[in-house]
Amino acid sequence: MSWADLTPNTQDALIFVALLLPIGVLGAVxxxxxxPWSLVGAMLGRFRWTAAIxxxxxxxxxxxxxxxxxxxxxxxxxxxxxxxxxxxxVTAPGSEVTMMLASVYLQPTDxxxxxxxxxAAVAGAAHVALAAPLxxxxxxxxxxxxxxxADLVTHLAxxxxxxxxxxxxxxxxxxxxxxxxxxxxxxxxHGVGDGADHDAHDVDFVVVGRMPLTGTPWDNAVxxxxxxVWGVHGLADGHDADHDHAHEAEHEHGPEKLGPPxxxxxxxxxxxxxxxxxxxxxxxxxxxQFTRDRETMAFFPGAVLSxxxxxxxxxxxxxxxMALVSQAxxxxxxxxxxxxxTRLFARHLALLRALGAPGRYxxxxxxxxxxxxxxxxxxxxxxxxxxxxWGLSRILSARTGIAVPxxxxxxxxxxxxxxxxxxxxxxxxxxxxxxRLPVLARLRA
Amino acid sequence: MDKRxxxxxxxxxxxxxxxxxxxxxxxxxxxxxxxxxSGPSGAGKSSLLFALAGLxxxxxxxxxxxxxxxGSLSATARAAFRARxxxxxxxxxxxxxxxxxxxxxxxxxxFRPRAVRRALRLEAARRLSALSLPEAARDVSHFSGGERQRxxxxxxxxxxxxxxxxxxxxxxxxxxxxxxxTDLLLAExxxxxxxxxxxxxxxxxxxxxxxxxxxxxGALVNDFKGTSRELG
Ligand SMILES: Nc1ncnc2c1ncn2[C@@H]1O[C@H](COP(=O)(O)OP(=O)(O)OP(=O)(O)O)[C@@H](O)[C@H]1O
Ligand SMILES: [Mg+2]
Numbered sequence: 140m141s142w143a144d145l146t147p148n149t150q151d152a153l154i155f156v157a158l159l160l161p162i163g164v165l166g167a168v169x170x171x172x173x174x175p176w177s178l179v180g181a182m183l184g185r186f187r188w189t190a191a192i193x194x195x196x197x198x199x200x201x202x203x204x205x206x207x208x209x210x211x212x213x214x215x216x217x218x219x220x221x222x223x224x225x226x227x228x229v230t231a232p233g234s235e236v237t238m239m240l241a242s243v244y245l246q247p248t249d250x251x252x253x254x255x256x257x258x259a260a261v262a263g264a265a266h267v268a269l270a271a272p273l274x275x276x277x278x279x280x281x282x283x284x285x286x287x288x289a290d291l292v293t294h295l296a297x298x299x300x301x302x303x304x305x306x307x308x309x310x311x312x313x314x315x316x317x318x319x320x321x322x323x324x325x326x327x328x329h330g331v332g333d334g335a336d337h338d339a340h341d342v343d344f345v346v347v348g349r350m351p352l353t354g355t356p357w358d359n360a361v362x363x364x365x366x367x368v369w370g371v372h373g374l375a376d377g378h379d380a381d382h383d384h385a386h387e388a389e390h391e392h393g394p395e396k397l398g399p400p401x402x403x404x405x406x407x408x409x410x411x412x413x414x415x416x417x418x419x420x421x422x423x424x425x426x427x428q429f430t431r432d433r434e435t436m437a438f439f440p441g442a443v444l445s446x447x448x449x450x451x452x453x454x455x456x457x458x459x460x461m462a463l464v465s466q467a468x469x470x471x472x473x474x475x476x477x478x479x480x481t482r483l484f485a486r487h488l489a490l491l492r493a494l495g496a497p498g499r500y501x502x503x504x505x506x507x508x509x510x511x512x513x514x515x516x517x518x519x520x521x522x523x524x525x526x527x528x529w530g531l532s533r534i535l536s537a538r539t540g541i542a543v544p545x546x547x548x549x550x551x552x553x554x555x556x557x558x559x560x561x562x563x564x565x566x567x568x569x570x571x572x573x574x575r576l577p578v579l580a581r582l583r584a
Numbered sequence: 585m586d587k588r589x590x591x592x593x594x595x596x597x598x599x600x601x602x603x604x605x606x607x608x609x610x611x612x613x614x615x616x617x618x619x620x621x622s623g624p625s626g627a628g629k630s631s632l633l634f635a636l637a638g639l640x641x642x643x644x645x646x647x648x649x650x651x652x653x654x655g656s657l658s659a660t661a662r663a664a665f666r667a668r669x670x671x672x673x674x675x676x677x678x679x680x681x682x683x684x685x686x687x688x689x690x691x692x693x694x695f696r697p698r699a700v701r702r703a704l705r706l707e708a709a710r711r712l713s714a715l716s717l718p719e720a721a722r723d724v725s726h727f728s729g730g731e732r733q734r735x736x737x738x739x740x741x742x743x744x745x746x747x748x749x750x751x752x753x754x755x756x757x758x759x760x761x762x763x764x765x766t767d768l769l770l771a772e773x774x775x776x777x778x779x780x781x782x783x784x785x786x787x788x789x790x791x792x793x794x795x796x797x798x799x800x801x802g803a804l805v806n807d808f809k810g811t812s813r814e815l816g
Contacts, residue, residue: 174694174701181682490678491691493639494739495667498660500695577600579639582678 151549158556162563166510169503169570178487179507186483193476194516200469201520201558202527204462205551209528210543211458212550214535215448217543218244221355222440224295226422227414229253229261229429232436236447239440242273242411244541245283245356247331255377255406257434261414262399264428266421269294270399272409274368277327278335282317284327284361286368288398291413292350295357300348308367308376308397312348314358316540319346325361327371340371354542364397365409374407466558474565477509481569488573489581502570509566517559524551585650587669588615588746588779590636594645595655597628597635597802602642605631606802616777618770620790623799629783630751632799636781637670637749638662649747667692671740671778673750673769677732679739681725685717688724689738696743704742711738715768730761737768748773750782754789762786 142150183190222243230238231251240246253261253272262270271294274286289304292312300312302321313319323346329339344363352358366376379402414437416422422439429437448455481488488501525547532545590613597606606628613619621629635643638654639662647654649669654662666672679688689708693701715734717727724735733753740748750769754762766789773780782789790796798806 172697174698177683177687178680178691178694181680181687185682486678487680490680492663493637493666493672494692495663495665495670495743496692496695497663497667504694577641579634579641580600582674 148549151553154553155549155556158553158560162510162560165506165563165567169499169506173500173503175500175504175507178504179511182484182487182504182508183511186480189480189483190512193473193480193512194519196476197469197473197513197516197562198519198523200465201517201555202523204466204554204558205521205524206527206531207458207462208550208554209524209545209547210531211455212548213528213532213543213545214541216546217354217532217536217541219441219444220544221541222444224353224355225413225440226416227426227429227437228440229412229414229435229437230410232433235436235438235443238411238436239438239443241275242413243355243440244539245275245285245360247275247283248410250410252408252410253412253435254408255401255403258401258406258409258412259403261412261429261435262401264425266417266425267414268417269413269415271413272365272401273411273413274365274409276331277329277340277368277371278331279317279319279325279327279361282314282319282359282361283331284311284363284368285357286363286365287413288365290398292362294415295353295355296350297353298351300350302346302348304348305362305364306347306397308364308370309342309344310347311344311361311363312350313346313362314350314360314540315352316358316537317349317361319361321346321349327361342367342371352542356540358542359540366397369407372407375405377401377406379405462554466554467561470558470561470565473513473562474568477505477566477569478572480508480512481505481573485573485576486581489576489578492576492578493582498574501573502567505570505573506563506566509569510563513559513562513566517555521551521555586615587650587652588777589613589648589650590747590779590781591648592646593648595635595647596644597631597640598642598644600641604802605640606635606799608632608804611797611804613779613781616773616779618773618780618792618794619782620793620796621781621783621799622785622790622796623805627799628802629799631802633749633751633781633783637666637672667695667743669745669747671743671745671748673733673736673740673748673753675752675755677729677736677756679724679732679735682723684723685712685727685731685735685738688735689742691739692743707744708738708742711741728761729756730758730764733757733761733765734768737765737772741772744776746776746778748778748780750780750784752783752785754784754786759788763788766792 225243228238228242231253237248238250241248241250258272269290271288271291275283277284292304293299305312319325324343326343327340328335328337330336369376378396414425416425426437426439429435491501529545532543535543592608592611595608596604599605623629634640636647643655645655652665680691686709689712690705693704696704715738717731717734724732753769754765757765769780770792784790796808797804
């Protein structure tokens with residue numbers, strides 16, 4: 140069985156053990172047969188403030204390293220998960236990244252529109268299980284208003300919303316994080332953010348449903364029928380007006396026509412269509428089909444993300460290097476700190492030497508003292524890093540709507556184990572230096 | 585061979601920079617003898633005493649305890665010799681302030697084999713209670729000077745050394761405590777036949793020694809055979 144045959148978890152666990160093992164061996168060699176702990180405990184008590192500061196410095200640096208790694212991974216997993224529900228996105232030719240940001244992550248953008256004929260072609264293509272047009276541009280407070288079809292809401296929410304699906308033009312289903320209760324009414328503002336015009340639309344919507352948490356920016360969105368978005372902007376509503384007109388009596392009493400099929404002649408346009416294919420193979424076929432002509436562009440948001448991560452791979456490498464360099468710098472300052480701490484009890488060490496303590500015992504005392512500080516710093520740092528990751532993830536999630544998971548992995552554990560190993564080996568230096576102290580001079584001092 | 589017998593031959597104790605701190609061409613001390621070492625400040629008494637413990641910055645010549653010449657041993661071997669044979673008492677106690685009396689008295693247990701540790705602790709606890717030291721567990725920073733010096737004696741004796749070296753053990757004590765400590769030192773030395781060498785200015789202490797050596801400018805100037813032993 141070779142290394143490559145092992146699962147990644149097993150590999151990581153083995154690396155972790157391999158990093159900690161030398162510390163155990165070192166400790167066993169230095170401490171064998173000795174009982175330095177009561178003395179170490181006394182030293183820690185005596186220099187508790189210095190020791191505490193030292194532990195905090197180590198903890199903060201470890202926490203930053205751990206946080207950096209965990210956050211980067213969380214962000215990667217979170218953004219990828221957010222794109223899960225969006226199999227294929229069809230837009231006018233342009234930047235895939237821009238259109239992915241607009242459709243999946245609901246970032247405002249001015250995109251060219253696809254017309255009704257194009258939509259009809261996409262929706263009518265073989266193996267298309269769902270083809271939902273999107274409409275953006277309005278907002279309620281901090282939440283973007285997104286117009287689309289009930290099918291997409293059901294698809295993203297993986298089921299029916301709490302309450303019920305919008306069934307009339309001025310009904311809305313809100314994302315799980317939107318601060319609007321079912322039954323509340325709102326008037327959308329035109330535009331998003333600070334520039335939004337609050338008096339542009341004189342239409343009231345009522346919230347009728349709430350999606351469960353999806354972990355996507357859609358958790359912050361207010362979703363309304365696409366006809367409503369078109370309607371408040373004075374556009375056609377996607378359906379044959381004459382047809383409606385002819386049956387005006389029915390229209391007055393029955394439900395308005397919402398959702399597909401749309402009438403190409405009355406389709407005001409959409410910047411993006413979210414498609415779900417009925418099979419994976421069909422996804423690839425559909426993507427090429429709608430990318431081939433000059434009218435449209437189709438892409439897998441997941442694949443675009445992977446590309447982005449590929450480009451950012453260098454950035455990640457730089458970040459990892461930064462984490463390592465900062466750990467190395469901390470290790471260096473830890474070394475300086477240990478030398479200073481060792482000087483603090485030079486007199487104690489000289490006294491032990493005068494009382495006949497062997498050199499290995501002096502080293503054991505200094506090294507065990509360093510080990511307690513480093514160990515405490517590493518454990519605190521690990522805890523702090525986890526807490527920081529958790530807190531940052533929540534902030535990021537609240538800001539972007541992307542559920543950034545605060546996970547904790549082997550990479551962090553191994554970073555910390557590596558740091559402790561390096562620091563514990565470096566801690567041998569002040570331990571050896573302790574042997575070279577002039578005994579008598581220290582005793583007379 | 586009896587480690588309690590001391591022979592100095594052409595001993596020169598030097599500082600790190602090579603200046604002579606003490607020079608003793610010849611000195612013999614019998615096993616179990618109690619020696620006082622006195623002389624003016626700066627005469628080199630401490631320098632000589634620490635050289636006897638193998639703690640001189642540099643030295644030439646021989647310090648022979650029995651057949652062991654400290655002058656020919658490495659620092660490690662000298663430390664091992666101290667750990668086995670020598671009990672050291674310092675002028676200002678030099679206790680670990682953050683440890684209790686018992687922990688101080690048994691601080692050498694940390695580098696003893698596990699089998700010895702327990703016996704060493706029991707012995708130290710017994711000695712501390714015999715010295716009527718309060719609350720063995722409390723840290724010693726609240727102890728009086730006399731109490732501290734008694735803890736220091738207990739520490740020096742914890743590993744049952746056959747040689748006891750003390751540098752001005754009564755200097756920081758009032759006369760009652762000084763007398764009590766002198767009693768203690770002499771009792772511990774005589775009962776176990778230990779060789780005792782005490783640097784001191786204390787006339788009461790010096791009067792009770794078998795022999796008093798006087799130093800000046802790094803040299804022994806007087807070797808006075810006292811009569812206390814014959815009388816006592
Ligand atoms: N390591 C050293 N380097 C240089 N000079 C030293 C060193 N140790 C001691 N001395 C000097 O050597 C002389 C003898 O010192 P020592 O401590 O042996 O004297 P002492 O007789 O014990 O005096 P006191 O009664 O004051 O304790 C002093 O002048 C002292 O300053
Ligand atoms: Mg002196």
